[in-house]
Amino acid sequence: xxxxxxxxxxxxxxxxxxxxxxxxxxxxxxxxxxxxxxxxxxxxxxxxxxxxxxxxxxxxxxxxxxxxxxxxxxxxxxxxxxxxxxxxxxxxxxxxxxxxxxxxxxxxxxxxxxxxxxxxxxxxxxxxxxxxxxxxxxxxxxxxxxxxxxxxxxxxxxxxxxxxxxxxxxxxxxxxxxxxxxxxxxxxxxxxxxxxxxxxxxxxxxxxxxxxxxxxxxxxxxxxxxxxxxxxxxxxxxxxxxxxxxxxxxxxxxxxxxxxxxxxxxxxxxxxxxxxxxxxxxxxxxxxxxxxxxxxxxxxxxxxxxxxxxxxxxxxxxxxxxxxxxxxxxxxxxxxxxxxxxxxxxxxxxxxxxxxxxxxxxxxxxxxxxxxxxxxxxxxxxxxxxxxxxxxxxxxxxxxxxxxxxxxxxxxxxxxxxxxxxxxxxxxxxxxxxxxxxxxxxxxxxxxxxxxxxxxxxxxxxxxxxxxxxxxxxxxxxxxxxxx
Amino acid sequence: xxxxxxxxxxxxxxxxxxxxxxxxxxxxxxxxxxxxxxxxxxxxxxxxxxxxxxxxxxxxxxxxxxxxxxxxxxxxxxxxxxxxxxxxxxxxxxxxxxxxxxxxxxxxxxxxxxxxxxxxxxxxxxxxxxxxxxxxxxxxxxxxxxxxxxxxxxxxxxxxxxxxxxxxxxxxxxxxxxxxxxxxxxxxxxxxxxxxxxxxxxxxxxxxxxxxxxxxxxxxxxxxxxxxxxxxxxxxxxxxxxxxxxxxxxxxxxxxxxxxxxxxxxxxxxxxxxxxxxxxxxxxxxxxxxxxxxxxxxxxxxxxxxxxxxxxxxxxxxxxxxxxxxxxxxxxxxxxxxxxxxxxxxxxxxxxxxxxxxxxxxxxxxxxxxxxxxxxxxxxxxxxxxxxxxxxxxxxxxxxxxxxxxxxxxxxxxxxxxxxxxxxxxxxxxxxxxxxxxxx
Ligand SMILES: Cc1ncc(COP(=O)(O)O)c(C=O)c1O
Numbered sequence: 001x002x003x004x005x006x007x008x009x010x011x012x013x014x015x016x017x018x019x020x021x022x023x024x025x026x027x028x029x030x031x032x033x034x035x036x037x038x039x040x041x042x043x044x045x046x047x048x049x050x051x052x053x054x055x056x057x058x059x060x061x062x063x064x065x066x067x068x069x070x071x072x073x074x075x076x077x078x079x080x081x082x083x084x085x086x087x088x089x090x091x092x093x094x095x096x097x098x099x100x101x102x103x104x105x106x107x108x109x110x111x112x113x114x115x116x117x118x119x120x121x122x123x124x125x126x127x128x129x130x131x132x133x134x135x136x137x138x139x140x141x142x143x144x145x146x147x148x149x150x151x152x153x154x155x156x157x158x159x160x161x162x163x164x165x166x167x168x169x170x171x172x173x174x175x176x177x178x179x180x181x182x183x184x185x186x187x188x189x190x191x192x193x194x195x196x197x198x199x200x201x202x203x204x205x206x207x208x209x210x211x212x213x214x215x216x217x218x219x220x221x222x223x224x225x226x227x228x229x230x231x232x233x234x235x236x237x238x239x240x241x242x243x244x245x246x247x248x249x250x251x252x253x254x255x256x257x258x259x260x261x262x263x264x265x266x267x268x269x270x271x272x273x274x275x276x277x278x279x280x281x282x283x284x285x286x287x288x289x290x291x292x293x294x295x296x297x298x299x300x301x302x303x304x305x306x307x308x309x310x311x312x313x314x315x316x317x318x319x320x321x322x323x324x325x326x327x328x329x330x331x332x333x334x335x336x337x338x339x340x341x342x343x344x345x346x347x348x349x350x351x352x353x354x355x356x357x358x359x360x361x362x363x364x365x366x367x368x369x370x371x372x373x374x375x376x377x378x379x380x381x382x383x384x385x386x387x388x389x390x391x392x393x394x395x396x397x398x399x400x401x402x403x404x405x406x407x408x409x410x411x412x413x414x415x416x417x418x419x420x421x422x423x424x425x426x427x428x429x430x431x432x433x434x435x436x437x438x439x440x441x442x443x444x445x446x447x448x449x450x451x452x453x454x455x456x457x458x459x460x461x462x463x464x465x466x467x468x469x470x471x472x473x474x475x476x477x478x479x480x481x482x483x484x
Numbered sequence: 485x486x487x488x489x490x491x492x493x494x495x496x497x498x499x500x501x502x503x504x505x506x507x508x509x510x511x512x513x514x515x516x517x518x519x520x521x522x523x524x525x526x527x528x529x530x531x532x533x534x535x536x537x538x539x540x541x542x543x544x545x546x547x548x549x550x551x552x553x554x555x556x557x558x559x560x561x562x563x564x565x566x567x568x569x570x571x572x573x574x575x576x577x578x579x580x581x582x583x584x585x586x587x588x589x590x591x592x593x594x595x596x597x598x599x600x601x602x603x604x605x606x607x608x609x610x611x612x613x614x615x616x617x618x619x620x621x622x623x624x625x626x627x628x629x630x631x632x633x634x635x636x637x638x639x640x641x642x643x644x645x646x647x648x649x650x651x652x653x654x655x656x657x658x659x660x661x662x663x664x665x666x667x668x669x670x671x672x673x674x675x676x677x678x679x680x681x682x683x684x685x686x687x688x689x690x691x692x693x694x695x696x697x698x699x700x701x702x703x704x705x706x707x708x709x710x711x712x713x714x715x716x717x718x719x720x721x722x723x724x725x726x727x728x729x730x731x732x733x734x735x736x737x738x739x740x741x742x743x744x745x746x747x748x749x750x751x752x753x754x755x756x757x758x759x760x761x762x763x764x765x766x767x768x769x770x771x772x773x774x775x776x777x778x779x780x781x782x783x784x785x786x787x788x789x790x791x792x793x794x795x796x797x798x799x800x801x802x803x804x805x806x807x808x809x810x811x812x813x814x815x816x817x818x819x820x821x822x823x824x825x826x827x828x829x830x831x832x833x834x835x836x837x838x839x840x841x842x843x844x845x846x847x848x849x850x851x852x853x854x855x856x857x858x859x860x861x862x863x864x865x866x867x868x869x870x871x872x873x874x875x876x877x878x879x880x881x882x883x884x885x886x887x888x889x890x891x892x893x894x895x896x897x898x899x900x901x902x903x904x905x906x907x908x909x910x911x912x913x914x915x916x917x918x919x920x921x922x923x924x
Contacts, residue, residue, distance in 0.1 A: 003786070006597050006824045016825035017564060019837055023908040024844035028836065031862055032728065035700045039731045041604040045827045048566060055570045055594070055821055062575035062590030072580060079488060080578050083533050089568070092544025097554040098754035100888055101879070107546030108753045118527045133616035133755065134810040136797070144658055173797035173807035177627070179659040182802040220514045251512065256519040267810065271488075275814030276591040277581035277774065278614070279756030295654075316654035320557065320619040320647045320743070321754025333540060339530025342486045344521070348508045349491050355511055356499045372503075372511045394584070404584050409798070426490035427499060458586040460787040468779035468791040472768065474610050476600035479778050 001459060002057040007476045009046035009054065016048045042477060061459055062276075063403050069425060069433050073376045073406035073418025074168065074216065076246045076268035081337065084271065084330040093329055098321035102307055108325065109306035113299045115283075115332045122343070123242075123262060124255025125285030129294045130323040135243055137318065138263025138282030139174035139210070144315045145261055145286060145293045146208045146237045147178060152293075152313060155235070158207035162198070162231075166191040166217060166410045171210045171241060180207060187412060190369045191217035193227055202234040212241035213248070213257060214374035216410040218354065218418075220247075228258025237261060237290075245269045246422065247351055247374035250344030261286045269346075270331035281327040349423035350375040353430060357419055360434040364441035368413045375422070381415030388444035388451045390415040395462065396443070396454035400436045486530065550888040551910055552751070555866040555901025556696070557618065557645045561724070562834075562905055563748050567821045576817055581774070581810070585789045586781075591813065592788035595776040598816040601823045605726045606740040607733025608762040613774035614811040618743025619651035621759030622690065622720050624772045624806060625739045626652055628763075629688030629716040630661055631805070632770055637662040637685050641673035643695035648720060652690070661687075671697045671859040671868070675705050682709050688716035688738075694725060698866030698899065699859055707736035716767075722746050723760070723819075725864045727831030728839070732762070739763045748822035749815060758815035769795060772806030837904040838865035841911065845902045848915040855918065858897060866901040868893055873921050885917055 046054070063070070070077035088094075092107055102109070116128040132138040143161065150158040161175040166187045175182045183206070185197045192215060209231045213221045221227065228238045240254045240262035246269045248254075254262050266272045267280035274280070286294065293315050297308035338346065351374050358367065358377040365379035381390045394404035394417070406418040421430060443451050455461065473479045485492075491499070496508070505511060512520060531539060552560035571577065575590055582588030582595075595613045602611035615621040626638050640652060642665045649665075656663045666689075667677040673691055682689070689710045693701040707717030716738040724746035732740035744758040745751070763771060769792060777791035797804040826834065842865040849869055850857045858868045871878070875898055879889040890900040902911065 005593070006820070007600070009824075013829075015827065015829060017827075017830045017834075019562070019830070019833055019904055020907065022837060022840060024840040026836075026840040026843045028728070028839055031700070031839070034862065035702060035729045037726065037728060037730050037734065039607050039734050041828055041831075043601070043604060043826075043828045043831070044824055045829065046824060048564075048825065051821060051824045052566050052570065054824070055817075056573070058590040058593055059570070059573040059575040060590070061588075061593070062579050063584075063587040064574040064576070064578035066574040066578055070578075070580075072583070075580055077578075077580060081488065083536060085572065085577075087537060087540040087544075090541060090544035092541075092547040092549060094750040094752050095549040095552075095560075096547050096753045097552050097558055097560065097751045097888060099554050099556060099558070099891060100548070101883075104548040104550070104883075104888060105753060107543040110543055110546065121525050121527050133620070133812070134808070136807045136809045137616060137620070140807055144654065147658055168809075169797035169799070169801050169804070170807050170809050172802035173800075173804040176802040176804070177655075177659075177807045220512070222514045222516075225516060225519070248515075250525055251521050252515060252519050253521070265810075273577045273814075274580040274810070275812075276576055276579050276588075276817070277813035278616075278810040279812050279815055280810040316657070317619070317647065317650040318654055319651065319755075320617045320757070323754065324756040325753040326756060329540070333536055335527060336531045336539070337533070337536055338486060338488065340524045340527050342489065342530055343525065343527065345486070345489055349489055349496075351511050352491065352496065352499055352503075352508055355503045355505075359503045372505070372513065374511075395586070398584060398587050403587065406583075423489060423491075427495040455586050460586055460589060460781040460785055461783050463585050463781045463787045463789045464779045465789055465791065468777040468789050469794075472610075472775075472792060473778040474596075474599055474768075474775060474791075475603040476597070477603065478609075 004054065005476060006044050006054055007042060009044045009050050011045055014045045014047055016046045016051045068401050069429055070403040071405050071419045071421050072403060073420040074243060076420060076422055078271055078422040079424040080271055080273040081334060084333040087333045088326045088329045093326060106306055109299050111329055111332055113301055113306055115328055118335050119264065119283065119285060123285050124253035126288040127291035127294055127298055128283050128285045130283045130328050131295045131317065131319045132263060132282035132284055133319055133324050134278055134280040135263055135265040135282045136170035136174055138284045139170055140177055141284045141318045142239050142261040142263055143174055143178040143180060145290055148293045148315050149237065149290060150207055157205050160206050162201055162206060162209040164193055166215055166412050167210065168216060190219050191215040191410060191412060192219055192221055193223065195223060195226065198227060198230060202230060204235060206234055206236045208237040208239055210239040210241060212244045214244050217368055217378045218373035218376040219369055220374055224257045243268060247347055249347040251347050255287060261290060266327055266331040271334035272327050272330040279324045279327055281324045346423045353421040353423065353425055356430055357421060357434060361437055364438050376418055376420035378413055379417045380413050382441050382444045384445055386444050386448045388448050390417045392451045392454060393440055396440045396451045398455040399457045402433060550886050552888050553890045553900045554888055556891045557647060557743065558751050559746050559901055559903050560751060560905050561746055561748060561903055563750055564825050567748060567818055570821055571814055571818055576814060582790060589788060592776050594817045594820050596778060596788050598820040599776060601820060602760050602762050605723055606762040607731035608740055609764050610768045611760060611762040612771045613776055614813060614816045615759030615761055615773055615808060616812060617755065617757045617759045619648050621741040621761050622648045623651045623655040625718045625741045625761060628739060628770050629718060632767060633687040633715060635685060635687035636660060638688055639664045639666055639678060639681055639686050640690040641666050641692060642668050643673055643697060644690060644692045645696045671699050672701050678706060679709060682713055684713045686710065686713065686715045688718050690718045692720040694722055694864045697859060697868050698863040700729060700862045700864060703735040703737060725835060728835040744815060744819040747819045749818055756812060756815050758812040758819060770805055773808045773811055834904055841904060841906050842867060842902040845911045849918060852919045865903055866899060868897050868899045870897050877921055881917055881921055887914060
């Protein structure tokens with residue numbers, strides 16, 4: 001078992017780089033006398049092959065979408081097309097400085113303009129910014145727009161955002177970063193909004209509501225038109241967390257549901273890779289009356305030329321340049337490959353796959369809600385659990401060569417286990433996965449210790465998280481200096 | 485049929501039968517009929533892979549990638565080929581946040597190594613697993629300082645990159661945080677001006693080195709002064725310069741931030757890059773974002789795991805230290821491999837190469853008749869010069885000859901970034917071109 005750290009490669013004078021020849025003489029002694037570093041660093045000295053081998057070996061300790069089914073609910077772990085990677089590696093895209101003149105970046109501007117146009121058609125929104133680098137960053141940006149809207153109308157009392165308790169943690173966290181007070185409302189058991197609790201908190205202090213639809217239980221918010229109408233009547237705006245758009249892509253436009261602002265997760269719905277936790281991209285779209293608040297600049301077309309357009313009422317920049325541009329390139333390639341004839345089949349098949357799993361497993365696992373789900377299905381642990389928890393089931397899945405579903409989220413379902421197969425998976429893959437989950441349920445009944453002791457086959461076993469938090473060893477220096 | 489959609493018509497029929505519904509639409513029966521689309525959204529016909537690739541090649545070729553003299557926070561640096569090759573491995577590329585540590589030791593270990601590298605570079609004890617970019621990292625540092633001190637005023641150097649200032653102000657305004665810009669003297673933050681406002685009301689002070697004008701700044705007197713008033717000192721640094729120049733720790737800094745782009749990340753028209761943040765143990769539990777720690781598995785083997793999660797949004801919701809969830813993990817791997825290749829020797833070597841090349845160009849340019857210096861020469865790889873020539877003409881002449889001109893930092897001032905990638909021939913030609921421009 002490969003078990004080295006990069007710091008274990010430390011042979012003096014061995015190098016893993018080369019640089020152009022030095023051609024200019026410069027005496028840096030005066031400069032270093034004033035600004036020079038004295039503190040030493042522990043960095044490796046490794047040959048190029050040693051570095052390559054080290055990270056190749058680390059990669060072998062990982063599980064990706066191409067390793068096997070990755071049914072991580074709420075994360076939409078679909079296939080990430082190879083051609084999109086090749087396209088985003090074109091030198092014309094990668095070798096371009098963000099501050100070049102408009103004439104030097106026409107290709108990049110066209111990419112962003114085209115992507116904006118297509119996302120506008122898909123969502124019904126009137127404008128997009130690509131500055132946000134992930135979903136949560138998009139939430140923050142969208143909330144800033146909501147805040148700016150109310151302030152511009154001199155409606156200063158609106159300091160509260162309504163969020164159902166079934167929401168993802170980033171929703172309340174983004175509201176707080178944006179300086180809003182969070183009003184959490186209890187959902188119905190199916191995660192859907194309780195209309196009377198909504199009504200009871202609506203007043204002239206409410207800036208808006210944040211919702212994802214389908215909600216985090218995979219249920220479509222049937223009353224969505226009533227909900228958005230109520231919020232609008234109370235003077236608030238409606239924010240759509242697009243994390244779950246894979247259920248509705250090409251079938252329901254967020255504006256038709258009454259939403260005013262949204263973010264999309266290009267790394268979920270639009271097939272860009274998750275990269276072990278980013279880079280993602282969280283473009284924000286909004287309805288016409290809010291476009292003037294988007295971060296500057298937005299890109300406009302004049303003839304066949306693209307230009308920047310700046311608004312005086314913009315909320316300002318939320319990131320350094322144009323966001324994660326190369327991720328946007330991949331998302332546009334994903335959309336263009338599918339095209340208008342296939343885009344709605346993404347959500348159709350994602351929903352079909354989730355319902356297929358739901359029906360097949362409801363005799364073995366406690367179905368949270370017995371209704372057709374959308375792109376993901378939530379169970380609440382094994383039926384006749386026999387002491388076996390959702391965590392145990394998740395760990396046992398690793399033994400069988402699967403990534404685990406999202407577990408213990410949403411918070412409102414006990415022992416939650418959230419399965420999102422995505423449209424990428426074939427019926428055969430789902431059948432095999434279902435068979436394994438049924439087998440684990442059987443193991444739980446007949447030999448619970450086998451499940452409780454899982455995983456058995458992974459390179460490391462269950463990890464002591466309490467120790468990690470109690471004795472934080474966060475760097476190599478701390479690790480080598482720590483003695484029991 | 486589409487290669488990304490495996491379900492055949494007969495699969496779909498079989499699956500519908502198992503579910504017990506007649507068609508897929510029946511699974512959407514809870515969607516109001518009035519908003520359910522049955523017609524296609526007109527976003528264009530599907531493109532085959534070859535058509536798709538050609539289409540994007542045309543777009544990529546519409547960009548003009550010239551010899552780049554632009555800097556201002558993003559630099560044209562050498563990218564070792566091993567990095568894109570390794571980072572493209574699907575086990576890294578297509579995985580997600582390491583929620584299942586038993587099958588994510590690859591990601592967890594490289595984040596641990598990344599945190600170690602950032603800690604070594606900055607000298608500070610702890611680093612998080614990454615933030616979106618240098619600008620958001622700086623804004624997060626401001627929020628950290630305000631949270632830690634329970635104050636709502638922050639002083640920033642006017643020599644911060646304007647992009648950093650923009651993002652700081654955007655974040656600050658929504659939280660009613662007051663941002664005060666410290667005046668400059670000869671291109672650097674004025675300590676005298678800072679002392680006038682350092683009255684105990686400040687949550688912190690933010691200095692950048694090298695600053696926006698390329699000049700090195702020693703943040704030591706600022707960190708000492710703010711400490712007396714119980715505020716936090718924050719520095720935004722170019723990590724590539726840290727092989728040569730004082731570490732944030734040596735300057736007495738509480739929080740170091742910056743953008744990892746200079747560590748071998750392609751310019752990519754603005755991203756993806758990576759924001760880093762490091763601090764001391766005192767503020768460890770106030771850090772935004774993910775953190776990886778080393779622990780043991782049930783058999784006593786070393787194993788890495790996400791830790792100190794009680795700060796994070798999925799547990800603390802609105803009370804979390806930040807809203808960040810997905811960060812820039814793959815770019816942390818990028819930077820980690822870069823630093824693994826360079827090591828100590830390489831970091832010093834590339835630092836010197838940047839210094840030498842930039843000073844070589846600087847001396848030649850300021851000795852041209854229409855150019856002169858603006859500040860002293862204590863810079864790293866970027867410098868401002870003054871000229872009585874039209875900046876537009878300079879841009880045009882350079883562009884015609886295959887260069888992307890520098891940043892206009894004033895009506896008569898232009899800033900050039902000269903990295904290790906600029907050869908003697910490229911610089912000599914640049915000087916020749918600049919020397920040949922006449923008044924119009
Ligand atoms: C429902 C929901 N909202 C928001 C987010 C945050 O997205 P990101 O991780 O891109 O910031 C997630 C991510 O998992 C999510 O599932």
